[in-house]
Every structure is written in structure tokens, then in C-alpha cells.
Amino acid sequence: MNKKLFTSTFLAAALAISSPISMLQASTEGSFDDTGGVLATTNAIKDIEYQIMVQRATQLAIWAMPAVGMNDFITATRRDLGGDLNDVIYLSKPFDSKHGFLTANDVTAYSWASLTSEPGPIIIEVPAASDKVNYFGTVVNAWDQPIEDVGPAGADKGKGGKYLFLPPGYKGDKSKEELQKEGYLVYQTDTYQYGFSFRPVLSNGGTDADAAEYAQKIKIYYLADAANPPPTKYFDAAEKPYDCLPYYNFTFFEDINDSIQNNPIRPQDKVMVSLAKGLGIEKGKPFKPTERQKKAIEEGLSLAYASMQDYFIAPGKAMIPLWKKDNTLLSQWLVWNFAPGQPQSGFPYETEDSVLVDDRAGGSYFWITYLPKYLGSGTFYLTGLRDKKGDLLDATSTYKLNVPKDTPAKDFWSVIVYSMETKGFVRNAKRVGLSSRNKETMQVNSDGSYDVYLGPKAPKGKESNWIPTGEDFFLLFRLYGPESKTFYKTWVLGDIEKI
Incomplete structure (x- = not known):
């Protein structure tokens, strides 16, 4: 490739x-x-x-x-791992700059897979939540349309479940209702291929190693083999240059x-x-x-590409300001501007009379994958495209972001640099992000805040608080476990300042 x-x-x-x-x-x-x-x-x-x-x-x-974004997972699994459809990929430690993945985070040991129901109905068996690990994630069709969420926020409510996907035109011996009575969570689908990406939620001292072990409890098999499922194959991509970017x-x-x-x-x-x-x-x-x-x-x-890139950066298209009053920007930070009704309907990017082609391309799947079926409140995303003066972030400049002590994230906050060109990590960077989980090694200000530096070279003495850039970039600032649904009404993240 x-x-x-x-x-x-x-x-x-x-x-x-x-x-x-x-x-x-x-x-x-x-x-x-x-x-x-x-x-x-x-x-x-x-x-x-x-x-x-x-x-x-x-x-x-x-x-x-x-569809291209989904197919690239299949390509990467075959090319980079020697795996195939129906195999489970997992991480024993989070992603780093050798991995190519659209706007993934570097703090989570994901698991994911691509699969096909062309031979017949197929099952994804999701494990029950443990005292240390549970899943937040989604199963999608070949067009990245959400089919169902899993885990405590999904259909199995954290109890684990057998998600059964019936291929188009399915005419089996048992009806959907009969299969549901047998304990399956059943979904009639319109494509043969599917994908899933699950993010582990850790608690009670859970570690990435616990997440990796938990991932290997996921099982994928056909309904025809349900009485005696063959073993699922697992591949650890943590040390492999897995690249599923388009x-x-x-x-x-x-x-x-x-x-x-x-x-x-x-x-x-x-x-x-x-x-x-x-x-x-x-x-x-x-x-x-x-x-x-x-x-x-x-x-x-x-x-x-130029059209989707324009959609991504043009004001008011893919993203809109979060903090604005009387037509005056209070901060350059943006939030995602989904097409009307899409979060409520589960992101099909279709309406009764339209396919929302531009909204789902430049507006979403040009730079993200695996939107949830049900939009929850476990994570809140802010996007940084421009500095305080309104200029796009560039490769040669150095910037500073002050993260206040009172940042309203019950779990942790994270800031990650992404390539403006690929929408993945900056390739071969020493690190791709920093978070409050790095507080033991970061310098802290006297008021309890943190200054994060962004640029091709670290300012002298600030290496521990520096994220390399080296190419035109943008940021995602994530709040894990935001303290409320309206935290932004009393808290503002300051602008990215060029220094």
C-alpha cells in the first residue's frame, strides 16, 4: 500500500x-x-x-x-498483522506515533475487529463487565453506520451478551423473534461486512494489561457453529506499525x-x-x-480531498464555537457540528429523502470513525484548529496552552496533536499527547495549572510539558468523565497562544 x-x-x-x-x-x-x-x-x-x-x-x-475508512481496517489487519476478517485486534498498551488511526487517543488500549456475515449469521460475544474493566463502543456496518452500542451504555447493560447479526436477505430456520428468545441480541443488517471498536473503561486500579486480557474474552463465530465455536484469533497491535488511515x-x-x-x-x-x-x-x-x-x-x-479538507476547517461546517456571546468569540475552541437530527437518530446520515453525503464525509468520516449509536456523556471533545488570533495552527510555530487546575474532568483530561494532512498522529513523534495522567512527570504552575507546549522543538527547560508537531496540525482536547452536561457554562478553556 x-x-x-x-x-x-x-x-x-x-x-x-x-x-x-x-x-x-x-x-x-x-x-x-x-x-x-x-x-x-x-x-x-x-x-x-x-x-x-x-x-x-x-x-x-x-x-x-x-466505506473506505472501514475497508482500511481490513487492509491493515491483513497487511500489518497477518490477520483477517473475524479476528480480534487489541492493544497491550495504548497507541503511539507508529500507528495510523483516525483521531484515536493515546491513553486507551482499544480492541477492534472487522467481520463478515456473507457465509451466514455471525455472533460477537462481548464479555460481562468486571470489577476493573468494561467496554464503551459500537458495532457498525460497512458504511460506518452504527448498529448497536455495547457495554454498560449499550444493549447488554454491562452484563455481556451475544450480539447476532443477520445478513441481508436472511431466511434461516429460526425467525428473529425465536433467536431473541434463545438469548441473542439480534440485528437485521443491510451489509455483509461490519466493524467494531471498543474502548476499555478502567476502574479499581485496572491497567492496560487488564484491558488486554479482557479483550481476549471477546469471541467471534458463526451461528452455525454456536454449539461448539472454533477459537477466535487474537492479535496484539501495540508493537506493530498498524496503519488503517485512508x-x-x-x-x-x-x-x-x-x-x-x-x-x-x-x-x-x-x-x-x-x-x-x-x-x-x-x-x-x-x-x-x-x-x-x-x-x-x-x-x-x-x-x-480538497473539498473534504475545506469542510473540515471552514467555520460553521464540521465544527462551531462552543464559547460565543453576542457574535463575539470567547474562545477559539470548537465542538462538532453534526447534521440536524443525526445524534438523535443514531448517525445513519440518511433522512427520509436524502443521503447526507457531505455531512458524513467532510463533516465526520474524513477524520473520525465509530460514532456511537447513542450519544452519551462519558467523554467531551474540544477541537483546536486556530490560535488566539484566529490563524490555523502551523508546522513552524511554537504554541502554549494553559490547562486550568479546575478543568472539570472527573477521570482525566487529555490533549493530543493530529496531522492536518492525515488526521492521524504526527508520524514518528516522540509523543503524541499529554494528559493529567502525566502529572507526575509534568511541570505544574504555582496556581495548579499546566502549560502544554506545542511546536517542532521543545522550549528550553519545558521538555516534560512539550508535544512535538513538525507539520501543520490540530488538537483534540478530551475531558473524560465531565463533571456535568453543562460544565461549559461556568468554565472556559483558554486559547492556544503563539509564543
């Missing part, structure tokens, strides 16, 4: 792509009728077939963003093809799937695009 994302020159070129309309207006060829309408001749738009391929590549990439090159369209080939075509996706044929992607056929199609894919993908 080519892990090169883009060059700045290539991305700049994406923004300069001329539209067919502008080319038509610039052309001296063609004719006009008396009403001013254009009667385009065959020469009015140069190489219309190629221009249409570029446009379709752009829209296909934005449409398929969530990359905006030819592999992106290989991911789109894989998703189309390995799942049913849903009614809401038929139009886009039919347009994919013009780029060499067709259900039941090998993906072997011509050089001309590859060139169009590359050009269209650069524009798609």
Missing part, C-alpha cells in the same frame, strides 16, 4: 481544476441562440468524456468516504471497489455504483482501470 498522501503541489492543483462551465465560457467555439442559451458543439468542451470521469471520481470519493491515491479507489464487491448494493447507493462503472468499478468484475481512467481518478480524488 502506497502510504504517500499528497504533495502540496498536487493538492494545490486540485483547487485549480477548471470546471466545464468555465472552459465553455472561455471557448470561442460553440453557438448561442436568441435567448442567450448555449448550443454546445462537439468542440465547445475539450474532451468531455475525460472531464466527466474526473467529476465522477470526485463525487464517488466523497460519497464512499465512510490514503488519497489509487488505493482509495481500490477500497471503493472492495466495498462494492464484498457487500450488497443498497437501494440508496445504486446511482453512485452505476456511475462508478465509468471508472472501471463494476460489481462482479475485476478492477482494471485504463491509464486514462487512473489519471482521471487521481485528478478527481485531489479535488475530493
